[in-house]
Amino acid sequence: MSPATVSRVLSGRRNVDPELSEKVRAAVAELGYRPNGVARNLRRASTNLWAVVISDIENPFFTSLVRGLEDVAQTEGYHVVLCNSDEDPAKEAAYASAVLTEQMAGVVISPTSTAEGVQQLDEAKTPMVLIDRRVEGVEADTVLVDNEHGAFEGVNHLIEGGYRRIACITGPRRVSTAMDRLAGYRAALRAGGIRFSKDLVRHADFREAGGFAAMESLLDLPEPPEALFVTNNLMTVGALECLAKRGLRAPDDIAVVGFDDIPWADLVVPSLTTVAQPTYELGRTAGLLLKDRIASPGRPPSTVTLRTELHIRATSAPKK
């Protein structure tokens, strides 16, 4: 029997005599034969690996997203390689390089501020899906949430609760997500007839320590805010820690709305009001887009925008 026949049977080609096919299967079972995936990859000039490049798997936002992606990958016959960029453009670039040399089939990536790796992959025409953030000058499939609208809803909810002096802690200016959410904050203020004040806005780094420091600086204002909108989960945690350290409580001393849900938010007291993102769906959608991109590389890129959902809990209770 020829190797070609075996190959055909094992790759599930149809044009093989059922009888021969059965003989092959029997022999395979008998000998415990196992195809060599690496050789197959070399021949096909592509692997069955997807890379997911995110800033940190320890952030629950990404954890759930990765889970969604991995579920799609599994049903489509791919494996997911986990890459933590830690928001470091150099690490992102290093992983992009690895994607190319290891001939991975595709990439799902949340770009760092300079998006070095993204550029590299774009030039190499690697199947790629951007998640969470847009990148100027790169035309690629993208999965986002309605950041501006979500922020609007969160801040508007505070305004409806009677708060007017509302601060905002957002992310770096170079990150689209930070700017989109800030825009939603401004739009809500405008709609509520509240004047925007630069003094109540802080740009931090999307991390816990950044949120902590920003909160400190806001509390040290001559006239501290009576409510706060924070544009991601880690900075929200940092801000809450700062409040706890100063003996302040939400919502009595300052009302709080955060972007991104945190695990088991319902259990904690006082429970945190959030603009929740459909994180699992984000990952799942990215996986489906990547699959399509691989199947038809020529197709024009599409952007999918998913909706956020305001989860009203205790920290945003109306002003007394």
Next chain:
Amino acid sequence: MSPATVSRVLSGRRNVDPELSEKVRAAVAELGYRPNGVARNLRRASTNLWAVVISDIENPFFTSLVRGLEDVAQTEGYHVVLCNSDEDPAKEAAYASAVLTEQMAGVVISPTSTAEGVQQLDEAKTPMVLIDRRVEGVEADTVLVDNEHGAFEGVNHLIEGGYRRIACITGPRRVSTAMDRLAGYRAALRAGGIRFSKDLVRHADFREAGGFAAMESLLDLPEPPEALFVTNNLMTVGALECLAKRGLRAPDDIAVVGFDDIPWADLVVPSLTTVAQPTYELGRTAGLLLKDRIASPGRPPSTVTLRTELHIRATSAPKK
């Protein structure tokens, strides 16, 4: 110039004339040449991939562990492939099979109850590190925590708080971790002069719903417990949800100690007392063991046991 020379330069062999070496580097930069990792893998008969097979990346226990592993992998030049087994032996076996056909360099695995995949990998002599759980009949490098001692400390802490009727929700009988922690619970009762009662023990499935159901059944006892020890984080969350649903509060109605920390446990009120595991270190240690195993396959297997740490917070306040 010959391909062999280029190969030698790029793999950092010493025996190449510095001048030629420089010329190669220049040409590589000039032409934007990129070595083909897949071909290298075929030739070397091994890839630079590590698989990490865990039940669910959405469980913070595994998230942090994977982060620790990935950090080691990165410094050692490996990539981490993420595999969610969902405690399903069939999925575990499927991933084990993929590890073999894709010629991955090693595996870090948290075995399911029947450990089908683990057996497969063991027979194939794949470099493998077991985490979190032991497997009967498999001699492999293992990273554990001192489960019995950790459980002892947690339960003893409740006893010292004046509680005597202490229940325990643990995991399946086939999982070593569940039994080790149950043993610690029994030992603490014995040391405290409290009679062990089977009626106060529940075996659930290490998931949220299981913890919820077990809590219900304990609360429905003619004489419900006054304190509770739960042997993992998800079941603890389930138990707390059950309490919340019934309008009961910890520690006033029932004191609670959980195994595994949960993210930002300090922020929540009432904050949860836990037997915390060094999850990042668990992953890091597994990575270091795997590296050593790959370097010297003949070496006898070793087991590393890390210490848990009792984090005393509000839900275990002494009995009034």
Next chain:
DNA sequence: CTGTTAGCGCATTCAG
């Protein structure tokens, strides 16, 4: 429908 053949790109012989 099946067999023969060639070559993917590299690392490793072995000669020189």
Next chain:
DNA sequence: CTGAATGCGCTAACAG
């Protein structure tokens, strides 16, 4: 120290 030649195991193209 360098170059030429071989083969890792598979699949695609072609011939029968």
